[in-house]
Amino acid sequence: MHSPLRSSILCAVLIVLSCSFAAGQAAPRQPGEIAWAIHYDPKTFDPAKVDEQASELVRYLTGGVLLRLNRQTQQPEPQLAQSFRISPEGTLIVFKLRAGLRFSDGAALTSADVAWSLRRVLDPATHAVVAEEFLSPAAVAIETPDALTVRVHLPTRIIGVEKIFDEIAIEPANRPSEGRVTSGPFTVADYKRGQYVRLSRNRNYWRHDAAGVQLPYATGVRLDILNNREQEISLFLRGEYDLIDTLPAEYFGIVAQKSSSAVHDLGASLNTEQMWFNQSPAAPLPEFEKAWFRNRSFRVAVSEAIHRADLARIAYNGHATPAFGFISPANAQWHSSSLKIPPESIADANRMLTAAGFHRSGNQLYDATGHAVKFSILTNAGNPARQKMAAMIQQDLAQIGMQVTIVALDFPALIERLMHKQDYDVCLLGVSNAEPDPSSMMNMWLSSSPNHQWNPSQKTPATEWEAEIDRQMQLQASSATQRIRKQAVNRVQQIVADQQPFVYLVYPNVLQAVSPQLRGVQSSILSPGPAWNIDSIRREQDRPRRGAL
């Protein structure tokens, strides 16, 4: 070989070797620490100002709360409050605190701290999101007759009021610390922006296990900020991470191949994937197009033409359930199993369209005025499952003569079109339902709401069926009787199935990966998934310690 060439090849190899250092190393793990990845930085550590999921997770892991919703039974359980009582009218809640509670810095936790934390959340200056759940936060009054008793006076009954206290962290009075001094299992110990959040064990945590061992078992939690799924999975398989919440469906098989006991498909989630037609009168669309989208037969025909089983099987690799309504079957308490839904049938879809005045010429569908039925489906970029569904729906609708183009935009541009300009034809997105109670979905179903996606912010309901949805949702939000609430929600589910303002596609399954090294994990479909009972989780090699440290 040419001598300069040989020496050059040698140089090149040396240079390549010197440029290499191992990719994707996680921060070194501390003994007893549980680690996993979150996908973006928490915006705040102030538990009262949480307004996105990463911050909500940190609040969950660090904040001591009066009541905690058991993510498996979905029942409230006393935490800092030893007991609680709601008056028959629902306007008074009395909490009795446990004796001897302390914050992580050793200071005593009394009713004064609870009252201060609640008042801070209710204060309009705090802009706490959870305050909205009190309906009239300004009218809520708090009393502390003694050091262990807190009385909360509500202006009106609030259905499911217990779950609100799951989201209010109790902080030291007049000493907000942004998670550094907490009454929960962990405290914020270290934060490097773009890298990680490190939580350390609260040595004064009130809870002990059945054997008297103080919880939490873990010495800490490390949340790496990592947006790259490939890297996250690689690190999980190497044992650097202990769990993956929301494992993407396309990676389920590959993780299962390498570690079959680590992956869990918990079945349908509460979330939905759906598409809807732009029915806003303010939309900058031609009138003939608006007429299509307002036509019930058109919407139902589209729904009938879509093969949902294929969407679940192919777009989600079988890890999704075909959807026909907004309440997932995982939400057993509220799901209506007797819904009358449009059948999946091309023939029926064609019949409906013909009856509505549409006609086919070759492969193209035309409306009664001779306009070819062509529209776009808008979705967000960066979601492979959604984009696959869009491509499959495009083919399904081609069978009934509709020509569809798919446009994937980045999220801010999409929001502008959806929420500000209503400049779109059809949108395909998902809805995350954090709670099973339909009261949490009011913002989507009330016609006056800006989140009433297909026709937002209506001064009066545009159609009789939307007026009926308004009535039924308000009924279920105000009734104390479970039977009446269920009837109202069933009615809304049926109206939605009949009118198809949302064409529901699938309920994505809850997919999690949990290291076989972890003990005490009780997976749940509710957020925060496998970490919901974090204080009882430990790694196999870390034996629980007797007594307080």
Added chain:
Amino acid sequence: MKRRIALVALLLLIAGAALALRWSPVDYAAQDRDATMAPSSAQHWTGTDELGRDRTVRVAAALLIGLAGATAAAALTTAIAGCFGVAAAFSPAWAAAVLMFLSDVFLSLPWLFLLMMARSLLPLTASPLETAVATFVVLAALGWPACARVLYRGALSLRTAEWMIQGHACGLRTRQLVRMHLLPHLRSLLLPQFLVCVPAFIVAEANLGALGLGVGEPLPSWGSMLLELDNSALLARSHWVYLPIALLVIVLLTLESFSAEGETHA
């Protein structure tokens, strides 16, 4: 001889893709949903993709679209960079400074937002081919500044070459000198710029899918197929995901061979 072989190879590749499209019993958009990520078979020579679409037909279509778009855009951006560099080299010093300043400003700005604006100007129902054309035009319009300075320096150093002076002395005008003498000497800079831009634009087209640009469904996108290589789940399921990159390497080699001046004789 090498050029002839390269040209024949390129033409064979294009002809093969065109024939595959023409003769295939399946359409590039047809989804065989019972045979997703299927291995090669008599029906699907290179298997199917995640939606059960025939990979051979889609790769063929993607090759034709990507090759046409990316080579045209690369040629255009190279031409713009060349014009800019040569114009600056033959301008007075102050004008050259202004032109280079403009190219620096161009490099400093976040043009991603211009791409977003371009997408918002296109109607949502624009056909996939229209958005593909718009994408490649925008890429061509934005890809030139990086190389303009290199071409400027190259042209500047050749401006005072003996044969340029001789050409002036013989009465040739600047335009003639540039066309007949300077540009051939700048080939050593223009060709790499062109070759580097072709794969860059193919992949950029796929990345611009995040902004609503790029080649839309159901048209196949060569760039998107290349980006499948970053998905370990797909790599584990089929080896045919490497086909697009193999074809791209062949295309680049043929373009390089076709455009090269021949072997160096020392």
Added chain:
Amino acid sequence: MSWPVTIAMRAGRTLLLILCAAAGTILLVRFAPGFFSDPREMDAKYAQAAQEEIDAENGQHRSVNQIAMQEAKDFLGGGFGTSRQYRVPVAELIGARIPLSALLLARGILGGWLLAICAALPVSSLRRGGLFWGLPFTILLAIPTAAMATACILSETGGPVLVLALLIAARDFKFLRSMLEGAWRSPHLLQGRAQGLRPRALVRLHILPNVLPQLCALTTLSIVTALGALVPIEVIFTVPGVGQLAWSAVMNRDLPVLVAVSLLMACVVGCAGMLSMRAPTLEAA
């Protein structure tokens, strides 16, 4: 021209570049779709509570003049304003990230350059087989950055420096090889070889000085290429550098951060441009 005048002119040029970059960024970001959007609007749980905050913030950003005045005030105040997404001073955000990105860039460019030169010098002198020996770089050109990064992650070797170096090397090799091939063909090179000069001496005494102006310009191109590649590399490898911050700022329309990043980019591009301007223009023999 005297040194002080040269320095003053170049400083002035850089300042003007910075001003143009800032103005251009404000215009582009302000009028791009999604500037007034907030992801919280789509979450029914947070939308209502966030609406007041969004309206108040957007009221301040309606007019381009208002934005420009605010940015100028923030710049002169030294903090570059407050990040919309992180709610911390931009200077604090960027200051922590610059060293990391600078180190990554320096190592990547140096590695890429060395690789390209090591390969281009001998390959350009070959009588035949140049295409074959250049094949690895052709393959590298064809591989998307994301795929290279995934390969590193899956094989647990390599990292952002390697990917950046390979990217730069692939591009620079093509240019270098072309330049050097042209240089090898020069008549005085033939004379030199006929007289028995060794290849090393030929390269040192004749080839490198000949292509020096273009090499300096190529340096500018390498730096610009590396800056462009910094964003995907830092995002994929989750390197907490300026590139990752810039991408996050683009996705969240974080104008103060984007203006600061553009200013930084303008400085680097300006300096890189001046590097190529400094190289003497040699007359061909």
